[in-house]
Amino acid sequence: MKKPFSYFEHDADIGIVGQGKTVEQAFESAARAVFSIMTNLDAIHARDEIRVEFEETDLEFALVIWINLILGKARESGMVFNEFHLQRNGQYWHAEVSGEKWREEHERGVEVKGATFTMLSVKQNPGGWEARCVVDV
Amino acid sequence: MNLDQLKQLQSYLWTLPHASTEQRAEVLLYGNAALLKSMDDKVLEQIANVARLPGLVGAAMTMPDAHWGYGFPIGGVAAFDAEQGGVISAGGVGFDISCxxxxxxxxxxxxxxxxxxxxxxxxxxxxxxxxxxxxxxxxxxxxxxxxxxxxxxxxxxxxxxxxxxxxxxxxxxxxxxxxxxxxxxxxxxxxxxxxxxxxxxxxxxxxxxxxxxxxxxxxxxxxxxxxxxxxxxxxxxxxxxxxxxxxxxxxxxxxxxxxxxxxxxxxxxxxxxxxxxxxxxxxxxxxxxxxxxxxxxxxxxxxxxxxxxxxxxxxxxxxxxxxxxxxxxxxxxxx
The missing domain is CATH 3.90.1860.10 (tRNA-splicing ligase RtcB)
Incomplete structure (x- = not known):
């Protein structure tokens, strides 16, 4: 089952919220929130996989690094991602992200330029983890 | 933006008066009353924060198109003196550099x-x-x-x-x-x-x-x-x-x-x-x-x-x- 995500209002940009039982799942949901701004993820086939990794101890910084890293990798490879599997071992984060190259028939939404520190928070609630920030569009 | 908290200096120039304990440089806002009223309150909060940064020269200013940005308001202008510990901020420049x-x-x-x-x-x-x-x-x-x-x-x-x-x-x-x-x-x-x-x-x-x-x-x-x-x-x-x-x-x-x-x-x-x-x-x-x-x-x-x-x-x-x-x-x- 896909992890839940949602959006919140911001003056000029878009706020994203990812939720999950673990912090990694909340980050995966946040990633789906970001790529759903750009296209309909249900129409994307997870044909190709890319591995990414980074190092960060601060959870809030890690969210910004994660989102910006996969946005950069997507642009570098000309791809759009729809599946995200993230693992953390202390400060080391490893992920496999999957998707495909942009095709003519893909729905074109709004390009997300990057995650920002605006309204940035990563916290554990009674029901699980929540990761949120504003993304620049 | 609530104009009651501002003091009008000229037809198109306003300032945010200091609170008695507040340590910051001057804040200047350019624009007419209608433009300033239409601005988000975050603009004022953000430019007042800029006025607290080290090495600021003169005032922290907003232009008539100012709106809520990333740390700095978009449409914000500030000068910093490198010799006085002045700083550089990526958020001040913006993500789309040289747009x-x-x-x-x-x-x-x-x-x-x-x-x-x-x-x-x-x-x-x-x-x-x-x-x-x-x-x-x-x-x-x-x-x-x-x-x-x-x-x-x-x-x-x-x-x-x-x-x-x-x-x-x-x-x-x-x-x-x-x-x-x-x-x-x-x-x-x-x-x-x-x-x-x-x-x-x-x-x-x-x-x-x-x-x-x-x-x-x-x-x-x-x-x-x-x-x-x-x-x-x-x-x-x-x-x-x-x-x-x-x-x-x-x-x-x-x-x-x-x-x-x-x-x-x-x-x-x-x-x-x-x-x-x-x-x-x-x-x-x-x-x-x-x-x-x-x-x-x-x-x-x-x-x-x-x-x-x-x-x-x-x-x-x-x-x-x-x-x-x-x-x-x-x-x-x-x-």
Missing amino acids: GIRCLRSTMTVQDAAERFAELADALYKTIPAGVGEEGHIKMNPAQLDQVLRGGAQWAVKAGYGTTADLEFVEENGCVTDAIPENVSDLAKKRQRGEMGTLGSGNHYLEVQFVDRIFDQVAADAFGLNEGQIIISIHCGSRGLGHQIGTDYLMMLAKAANRLGIKLPDRELACAPIKSSEGQRYIGAMNAAINCALANRQILTHLTRETFNTVYPNIHLDTLFDVSHNILQKRAPRS
Whole structure:
């Protein structure tokens, strides 16, 4: 089952919220929130996989690094991602992200330029983890 | 924004009075009452935070178009003295480094052109890619991209995109010095390989406009503008490269601020002293992004001219101006 995500209002940009039982799942949901701004993820086939990794101890910084890293990798490879599997071992984060190259028939939404520190928070609630920030569009 | 908290100094100039215990520089807001009323309260909060940063010279200011930004308000202006511990902030420059406007002045009127507008729009759409996932027709290898990052619009003209006459009307004649491509990450460079000659999405655009009404005839004459004349505005910046530099250095500066013990009123104001190694690295990378944006707008100018000439043979498009609005510039103090 896909992890839940949602959006919140911001003056000029878009706020994203990812939720999950673990912090990694909340980050995966946040990633789906970001790529759903750009296209309909249900129409994307997870044909190709890319591995990414980074190092960060601060959870809030890690969210910004994660989102910006996969946005950069997507642009570098000309791809759009729809599946995200993230693992953390202390400060080391490893992920496999999957998707495909942009095709003519893909729905074109709004390009997300990057995650920002605006309204940035990563916290554990009674029901699980929540990761949120504003993304620049 | 509630104007009760402000004090009006002139018709279009306001200030935020200090609270008795408040340690900050002066805050000045430019605009009329209607514009300021329409602004988000966050603008005032953000510019007051900027006024607390180290090494600020004079006042922290907002322009009439100010709105909620990333640490700094968008439309915010501030000067910092490197010799007084002044700082540099990636959020102050913005993520789309050197985003700006290139304006072209045509030799035709809206009446002359109107009949073929649909054909023109289709041709422009084909020549100049825009929107998410779109790549340009120009592909750069790493060595070529480094030349772009050093040479800006001057590189583009040498490569056959436009003429030297364009450069006279571009800030810094189309190229800033002190760009250091080595300070730009590999990921930033890879993101740019297919993005030269593209507009991007969001609020970026290429618009065919016309002069509807002239309010100041002397200024219009100086700019060579007449009522009904077609002009073209191109709004875009340093594309993927600039965004990646912005995000790479936002994190680096946030960590530098922590390490150097700089007390930030808002984490988004992540900054480091201009003279620190992080500050200097950012300046070198930011200048490279400025040259990238200047080159891109020069290429777009050339592509626009070519496209116009396929639809309207023998018309001319001259550069009227090219000015960036997401930028940090080094300036000597006025004596």
